[in-house]
Amino acid sequence: MVGRCAAGQSSDPPLTRRASGELERAVLALLWAAPRPLMPMQVQQRLGGGLAQSTIATTLLRLVTKGLVERAPHGKGFAYRPLQRVEQHAAVQMLDLLQRGDRPDDVLRYFAGQLPAGYREVLRKALATPA
Structure with missing residues (x-):
């Protein structure tokens, strides 16, 4: 349940938007630190911060498109690993x-x-x- 203040304003802290490229850098840092390729759910769990799995998946696909990350079939999904150290x-x-x-x-x-x-x-x- 969301807390309410006077005039109907939420008492919860406002969500802050990440700076451009910040999420990509955070995801890359996780992939570099991981001993093996990670699935989107694993990236989401390690990042925390309440990010949607679709946001993580989109970020990973952008990194694939940029040639920074490789995607390989893993079980029913995909696992991702960096292409460069x-x-x-x-x-x-x-x-x-x-x-x-x-x-x-x-x-x-x-x-x-x-x-x-x-x-x-x-x-x-x-x-x-x-x-």
Whole structure:
């Protein structure tokens, strides 16, 4: 039963809408942390927050369409797993951001200059290693 206040207003806290992409990021994080593919109901249970299973299923299908998640038959439904490791996904996002700018050389120089010394050394070694 929903609580009521004066003037017919609900005393329950208002539902907040997630920021664009927030649910997709949360679902991906769950899939990366899972030891095996998850079904929509498992994702729903682990996310909590009262999300409808249809919302989870739609989000998973969007991730499939974007090429981030694979869907495979499992029992009477489907199970989902990420197609990239979290590190690969982060690298793709970084490259995408770099390619959006007009001056990627400047962005790279600034980025490298902001890195802590340990990360700069990792970057030096990575650049010295043939791809």
